[in-house]
Amino acid sequence: MEVGISVNGTDYRSDVEPRTLLVHFLRDQLGLTGTHVGCDTGYCGACTVIVDGRAVKSCTMFAVQADGRSVRTVEGVANGDELHPVQEGFWERHGLQCGFCTPGMIMSSVALLEHNDNPTESEIRHGIEGNLCRCTGYHNIVRSVRYASAKLRGEKPEGASGEVAP
């Protein structure tokens, strides 16, 4: 089947098997391998992308369901060389270790902050509930999102670069 999907602002027309998952379309057909597959149950969130403004697990959606929609992946959140505040936050606050959950975690955080630019700790934890990380214990992910939220509101994030104490 032919689909037309806008990915990170570029329109792609493509022929796909109807059963092709969106995540496989992104990874295998477009070569956008930043979106990862961590499970086959829609549970880990490693494959999270933003479809028409909402965070979606791309392993639970067929490519044909994305026909006519606009998809944002981790490759599309930076502005050229300038990192998105969420990416900067993850770097500044050591929000990643192996980095495998990170693209999905970043996309969920971007979507969270687009809906709520000043989340509390528990709103952050709730907002990334669908994204599992086996490395970090979430402590520094929470701090990363807090950093980004301050940045997005034009405030100076507390603490020095890389500082670990909350």
Place this chain on the structure above:
Amino acid sequence: MSTISAMGGIVRRKEDPSLIQGKGIYVDDVKRRGELVAVFVRSPFAAATISGIDASAALELDGVHAVYTADDVRHLGPNPAQVAVGTLRPLLADGSVHHVGEAVAMVIADNRYIAQDAADLVFVDYEPKDAVVDLKEAFADTVQVHEGASNTLLTWHGNAWWEGVIELPDPSPGIQAAKERDDTVVVGLEMVNQRLIPTAIEPRAVLAEWNSGYGSVELWTSSQIPQAVAGAIGVAFGIPFNKVRVVAPEVGGGFGVKLNVYPDELLCCFASKDLGRPVRWTETRREAGFSSTQGRGWIGTATITGTRDGKILGYELDAICDMGAYTQNFTVAIPLLGLFVAPGQYDIPTSYALHCVVTNTPTTDAYRGAGRPEAAYYLERIIDAYAREIGMDPADVRKVNYWKPDQFPVTTEIGLTMDSGDYEKNLDALLDRVGYEDLKAKRDAARAEGRLLGIGLSTYVEVCGFGPSALAGLGFSWAGYGLPTAFNGSGVVRVQPDGTCTVTIGTAPSGQGHETTWAQIVSEGLGIPMENIEVRHGDSVDSPTGVGTFGSRSIAVDGTATFEATKRVKEKAATIAGHLLEAAPEDIHFADGGAHVAGSPDRSVTWAQIAESAYQPHTLPEGVEGGLESSVVFSPPNATWPFGSHMALVEVDPETGDVDLLEYWATDDCGNVINPMIVDGQLHGGIAQGIAQALFEEAIYDDVGNLLTASMLDYPLPAAESLPMFSLDRTVTPTDVNPLGVKGIGEAGTIGSAQTIVNAVVDAVSHLGVKHIDMPLRPKRVWQAIEDARN
């Protein structure tokens, strides 16, 4: 701005810019022209004989290239990288299967969708047999997993493999005598340390490309030990090691599950060779539960005999340890690792028997902490029970029995040497920080109001930093399996002709930040800015002498090798700089990206100038060879022994049994610290794992060996909402077994945490009469324990 980083400073990670932009390369991101995809046909039975396999329908499907069974791969022999205890695992099930999910056939097709369709069309005739899953039943040998062989592979307390190396004393007569005295108490508990599924978020993935022209093979694999995988390929296929390249690029979490040579790695090489095309396999999440290794799985009794004033006169541990159906890399060595630390940081007579028993379940092996969390769990739980029995504060009981700082180096009962420790100081630092007395008052006040607050304490010691290549004889080395490497670490430091630096190490990290930490070591040594240092790892061709990343060994071993190589490069660079600046090498010092003459800072050369000269040998002083690099292989004289103290505050809901984790504090000691940010991050993840084991993680099998928790829906992992922020601090007691004074941190959080939580929950309900609750402490279990105690 250039950063010359000092060791010990917080430095943002070098690996992050690519990872946060989705540009990191994991195995499944690597593409090869013409690649084919493998899918495995797996057994639905835990025990069965195979009377026939019919692949004809699968082979008729368009896009299917081959279906392989045991007949096709028998000539390769069993996986060479397994301890030769018990029945060796064939690469594909050969005539019978021994656990659900064992691979019976391998289908190769154009893509994963077709391969999966074809796998469903492979018909296998099974004749099911009785399976055994329960550990006590398995130990009793009522059903044998492997026909004609006892299920007990060996018991760690003194068997031939081990005894020849270290004389194991038997302290039980002394313990027995203490038990018979009437001024002593004996406290014993049977406790389960349940099976866990490691669940790295990246499933394992493999891409093999055989090149018949060069007679070589390249394998990309999500592995912690690429060099060992390369060795196994060489042995299995009978090709020289310089024709094998194994690459572990970014690896999405290891935790021990990627510390193995798996049949699928060898099978993809075989299929690629046979078909002349690259072959890929990517594990699905459900497969990860069936075919990769799992951890823990002990049931045992811990007993303390001690005086009423807290002096422990004997600690006994008798446990059955689940090996699963086969042994792999370190399977039987995991309980041994537990034995190494069974008496913890205490000067106490100990007696132990750890029975390694096979069952009809997937293999167990190293998992975050590997044997040491189990050992710490039994010891620290029973110390708490003993403290309660004699009415003493659990912190005080621990202090009475600690090794004292002036006793180091300590020779443990089984003959290992503990390098350094100051346990009481570490515990006091924790107690002061949390305000222990106030915390207890708060708990008691809450209790008076009918709320169930509990405080849990655990201290621990771990053995890590493997290791001395002399441990080869104990199985802690691949040399014992016929693979060409003992344990040691390597570091190659090369200053390139433009003055930048390439560092190659023998590790294969899976998120531990090696690129940053190693760049810090070299940057401090040479005064070259961090951004001009590239750290390479995880490639068996680049770093042939390493053994990978596991057991919190990398910094103590490969870090030291790199530190030594850095020193040698610096010495040579001083000679060259001295020649260029007409000064004595002793007067040269390195800073700000170059070399300076002491006392006259204007007389200096840059690293680029030194390197330029190094690579133009005619400019060098007589007798100095060209080039500017050093390669060091380091075998440490001993392992290292980090330690720490953890505490948790919990509240139990008396109506539901729900446990609310209110606070978590830890004071750890891993010797010197290179990057505090990375060390804290490692602790966070480890603590999260221990909390999850205590509260909800569990691999559950039914009576006939079906894994009921193969998907993430059934196997709960800690999510952001189930954890608090952690409060960390440290003491610093350096080791003298390496010049950096570093010990290792990757597993400390896990080793210290599960029993901290269980101790806290039991503390919250002990006044109701509860003595113990087995993990995981799901609400129903806690509620039931309260009910049982009340009635």
